Amino acid sequence: MFADEIRVEGLRILAKHQVKEGIDACVKYTRTQNPWASEKRTPELMQILLGYGAHAKSTIPELEQIADYFENDEEDFPRNLGLGKAKVIRETIRAIQASDEYPELIGID
Helix, strand or coil: CCHHHHHHHHHHHHHHCCECHHHHHHHHHHHHCCCCCHHHHHHHHHHHHHCCHHHHHHHHHHHHHHHHHHHHCCCCCCHHHHHHHHHHHHHHHHHHHHCCCCCCCECCC
């Protein structure tokens, strides 16, 4: 029931230490998260992703697909909340596109 808190905190720690694998992990979790309370979690995930600056540009095509899914195809989820998730993802995409910050990343491999 509370696994989402652990996952989000793990992603936050990866971002804090600029671990490059956290970029894809954050996007993957955005896509696969449990819909329950995802309208609150998605903005948190996007804030975490923004911490990677321009390094996150490679994720934009997938973020666009996720936003489209939340906006048009997500079933059994309130439409207005899905639209809100799509909006925050699109705002994040614009911020990533505008970023010219490349923090030094480390790998865990």
